Amino acid sequence: GLKIATIGGGSSYTPELIEGFIKRYDTLPVRELWLVDIPAGKEKLNIVGNLAKRMVKEAGVPMEIHLTLDREEALKDADYVTTQFRVGLLDARAKDEKIPLKYDVIGQETNGPGGLFKGLRTIPVILDIIADMERLCPEAWLINFTNPAGMVTEAIYRHSNWRKVVGLCNVPVGMKMGVAKALDVKPERVHVDFAGLNHMVFGLDIYLDGECITEEVIEKITSEGSSMTMKNIVDLGWEPDFLKALKLLPCPYHRYYYKTADMLAEEKKDAEEKGTRAEVVQKLERELFELYKDVNLNKKPEQLEKRGGAYYSDAACNLIESIHNDRGDVQPVNTLNKGAIASIPDDSAVEVNCMITKSGPKPVAVGDLPVPVRGLVQQIKSFERVAAEAAVTGNYQTALLAMTINPLVPSDIIARQILDEMLEAHKEYLPQF
Numbered sequence: 001g002l003k004i005a006t007i008g009g010g011s012s013y014t015p016e017l018i019e020g021f022i023k024r025y026d027t028l029p030v031r032e033l034w035l036v037d038i039p040a041g042k043e044k045l046n047i048v049g050n051l052a053k054r055m056v057k058e059a060g061v062p063m064e065i066h067l068t069l070d071r072e073e074a075l076k077d078a079d080y081v082t083t084q085f086r087v088g089l090l091d092a093r094a095k096d097e098k099i100p101l102k103y104d105v106i107g108q109e110t111n112g113p114g115g116l117f118k119g120l121r122t123i124p125v126i127l128d129i130i131a132d133m134e135r136l137c138p139e140a141w142l143i144n145f146t147n148p149a150g151m152v153t154e155a156i157y158r159h160s161n162w163r164k165v166v167g168l169c170n171v172p173v174g175m176k177m178g179v180a181k182a183l184d185v186k187p188e189r190v191h192v193d194f195a196g197l198n199h200m201v202f203g204l205d206i207y208l209d210g211e212c213i214t215e216e217v218i219e220k221i222t223s224e225g226s227s228m229t230m231k232n233i234v235d236l237g238w239e240p241d242f243l244k245a246l247k248l249l250p251c252p253y254h255r256y257y258y259k260t261a262d263m264l265a266e267e268k269k270d271a272e273e274k275g276t277r278a279e280v281v282q283k284l285e286r287e288l289f290e291l292y293k294d295v296n297l298n299k300k301p302e303q304l305e306k307r308g309g310a311y312y313s314d315a316a317c318n319l320i321e322s323i324h325n326d327r328g329d330v331q332p333v334n335t336l337n338k339g340a341i342a343s344i345p346d347d348s349a350v351e352v353n354c355m356i357t358k359s360g361p362k363p364v365a366v367g368d369l370p371v372p373v374r375g376l377v378q379q380i381k382s383f384e385r386v387a388a389e390a391a392v393t394g395n396y397q398t399a400l401l402a403m404t405i406n407p408l409v410p411s412d413i414i415a416r417q418i419l420d421e422m423l424e425a426h427k428e429y430l431p432q433f
């Protein structure tokens with residue numbers, strides 16, 4: 001049997017993961033699942049961990065659920081380590097979302113200044129986890145969900161020697177499901193050629209039963225006024241002629257770049273009327289944990305679908321299942337580019353379709369990205385790379401450089417103001433600065 005350690009086990013998403021492992025028990029026999037958290041997350045860990053135990057019992061699978069605050073105990077001899085932690089919890093996310101708004105800049109947890117700061121807080125912790133893994137489970141695969149997943153994967157490749165890492169996001173699965181829904185067909189019939197970066201991924205071409213239908217899908221999306229989104233991103237429709245000219249399927253997060261003014265206005269309105277997404281999620285989370293406490297509940301409650309992470313477990317469990325069984329099927333993941341996308345350095349992390357094997361993801365080559373999106377993707381890659389360097393070195397000028405080259409930040413002076421205010425606000429979680 002396999003041993004899996006999940007860091008940030010107190011997450012409200014954990015029942016998704018449990019459900020995924022239960023469903024796949026025949027091909028992925030997880031004998032021990034260790035949910036790890038920190039003292040601040042102890043209560044959540046206990047509540048969600050007990051639900052996990054009830055789920056496993058109800059399903060009748062011989063999976064042991066262990067709850068611990070001792071990371072080393074959890075990592076020892078693990079086969080797979082999954083990470084879903086949030087340094088500074090949702091209070092830190094609320095700051096990432098609110099402070100930039102004061103300067104008329106998008107406040108979002110994985111894009112712009114918020115994404116930078118989430119990375120600055122997270123990267124030192126992930127490198128610490130890797131140092132533990134080097135000692136305690138040197139053969140394990142690290143499956144990282146912790147955002148900003150693209151920047152974190154880049155940081156691991158550039159600033160550690162660990163190579164058995166895969167960065168994961170549910171956005172590509174969500175896009176594929178969205179296409180299937182728009183066409184009213186089963187998702188298995190749809191294939192999307194994904195390429196780009198995390199939260200900056202495009203569907204280059206879309207196929208139904210092997211036939212290319214990209215233009216039809218774009219026609220459909222634009223004429224129906226719905227543009228497919230995730231629960232955490234407002235569904236502002238695309239300008240039809242823009243999307244028809246682009247000839248690509250954008251991801252929900254592209255709205256922050258191609259509809260910056262409109263998204264900023266929405267964010268400001270939301271912040272006033274119902275709070276930022278972090279505040280909405282704080283309320284949702286309280287409701288979820290109330291449900292999780294119910295000793296008669298022994299399955300994943302539907303309310304979890306209000307979180308942005310739908311299909312999270314499908315992405316994680318399908319990936320682990322395919323590595324474990326050397327499947328060779330194609331899945332979109334964050335991995336080393338190795339020439340798959342010609343416009344991005346070979347030694348950078350990209351989000352691209354890969355063949356998933358026992359020795360890891362093998363990226364499917366797509367050549368150059370189309371001209372209209374190439375520059376933006378390269379710019380975001382540069383941002384991620386400089387940001388990762390700032391996270392590791394704690395160098396103020398490098399952090400300012402990352403902030404200023406982000407396309408959502410309109411000036412070097414504003415960049416410095418936001419940087420200074422955010423460094424102060426988050427100082428408890430930024431020991432490197």
Ligand code: NAD
Pocket residue numbers: 007008009010011012013036037038040041042044045083084085086087088089090125144145146147148149168169170171308309312
């Ligand atoms: P959350 O706020 O519930 O945090 C999860 C747990 O992490 C908490 O119980 C917390 O105590 C714990 N934690 C904090 N610091 C820790 C540390 N140093 N070590 C171990 N545990 C720690 O967060 P969430 O909303 O469940 O999201 C978790 C993470 O997953 C976030 O980083 C989020 O951005 C990410 N996420 C990513 C995707 C994706 O597509 N890649 C999807 C959903 C969530």
Ligand code: G6P
Pocket residue numbers: 147169170171230231232277281306307308309310
């Ligand atoms: C999407 C993204 C995740 C992100 C989540 C936020 O699923 O892919 O990376 O963490 O949305 O959802 P939330 O419910 O926390 O706002």
Ligand code: MN
Pocket residue numbers: 149168169170171199
């Ligand atoms: Mn994501």
